[in-house]
Amino acid sequence: MKPKIFIDGEHGTTGLQIRALLAERGDLEIISIPVERRKETAARAEFLNAADIAILCLPDDAAKESVSLITNATTKVIDASTAHRVAEGWEYGFAELDKEQAKKIATAKRVANPGCWPQGPIATLRPLITAGLLPASSPIAVNGITGYSGGGRPMIEDYVAKGEDAPEFLPYGLTLQHKHVPELKAYAKLSHDPIMQPAVGNFAQGMITVVPLQLGALDRVPTGAELHAAIADHFAAITGGVVEVAPYAHLERVPDIDPEVYNGTNRMKVYVFANDSRAQALLLAVYDNLGKGASGAAVQNMDLMLGL
Incomplete structure (x- = not known):
């Protein structure tokens, strides 16, 4: 079964770039909220909890809300906002930070994408x-x-x-x-x-x-x-x-x-x-700034977390 990827905020600048990078990936299933349900909190919660990895491309407060909506123990998160970059329990998503960082990202449940x-x-x-x-x-x-x-x-x-x-x-x-x-x-x-x-x-x-x-x-x-x-x-x-x-x-x-x-x-x-x-x-x-500085780093971290 292909890993399910949900991009919360897929229509913003970073989200669109991630969608473009993943467009030709046959090894993933990208799941999206139907247009008519996009503003429903219940719909966001449903898709967040259905994903293997949720990538948050949102303002800080909205990113924190998305994390709070995840109620299962399986969905992994990559947050592209500033909200969790120095937060306890979050791994920093710069894989070249040191020689152990890629391994830490690979085993993490919560990864803060760098600015x-x-x-x-x-x-x-x-x-x-x-x-x-x-x-x-x-x-x-x-x-x-x-x-x-x-x-x-x-x-x-x-x-x-x-x-x-x-x-x-x-x-x-x-x-x-x-x-x-x-x-x-x-x-x-x-x-x-x-x-x-x-x-x-x-x-x-x-x-x-x-x-x-x-x-x-x-x-x-x-x-x-x-x-x-x-x-x-x-x-x-x-x-x-x-x-x-x-x-x-x-x-x-x-x-x-x-x-x-x-x-x-x-x-x-x-x-x-x-x-x-x-x-x-x-x-x-x-x-x-949108590659290694945002969407490219998010995809790099996603691949590490999925063992791809």
């Missing part, structure tokens, strides 16, 4: 803190750019309506209350809240995250090669991972550092650049 913005910084910072090259107390700031699909349907409609008049580069999160800060702090192993300064670009999807590092105040200043080696060793130890580490090089520009280069995929590529004489470094990650 798009934290994954790149977590991928580059966590290996350095684990290796002892960067203190957990380091003051960290994250910046970067994402496609406007990261803002959900309202932002998509706004950008499409404005066309060429839409902002090419629009900083946001200027209250320094970005919703992904707790997640980034927890899984990068930081002891202090980082600053997140995201921006939206006038393109649909894809993203780049950047973490600049001032290393001169450290008791022992690591070289760029040492930073790169720690990150490369981290991902080399992970079987079946989809994160690639670019070769370490001193380059002024890299054409592949394009926010849209991995669109439609679940891939991520990380880079380390450094100026050892200045004791400074940059940690970059390139990936699709």
Whole structure:
């Protein structure tokens, strides 16, 4: 019997992407609430409890409600909202977090899909803190750019309506209350809240995250090669991972550092650049905010949970 997959919120941005990714999968049965019953809580409960895996593509409060509607001991959940990312009893759905994480996801009943913005910084910072090259107390700031699909349907409609008049580069999160800060702090192993300064670009999807590092105040200043080696060793130890580490090089520009280069995929590529004489470094990650940053990660986690 094929596993039954229910996408609660299948008509939102992430839900539609997941449906597209699963469209050709003959090994799964996608179950959907009939249109006429879509607003019924009883219908949601029925389908949630009928599923082998329920993928929640909902606002936080609605995601919490969906979890409360599951009354059986068999339905597994992948929550794409922010609601459970640092909650007790939920496994974090970044399979490349460390070499044991994919196994933890595979055996979990509840998995919190990562946010798009934290994954790149977590991928580059966590290996350095684990290796002892960067203190957990380091003051960290994250910046970067994402496609406007990261803002959900309202932002998509706004950008499409404005066309060429839409902002090419629009900083946001200027209250320094970005919703992904707790997640980034927890899984990068930081002891202090980082600053997140995201921006939206006038393109649909894809993203780049950047973490600049001032290393001169450290008791022992690591070289760029040492930073790169720690990150490369981290991902080399992970079987079946989809994160690639670019070769370490001193380059002024890299054409592949394009926010849209991995669109439609679940891939991520990380880079380390450094100026050892200045004791400074940059940690970059390139990936699709709707791929590795949302729907692609959800499908990756679903496959792990189903043993596929």
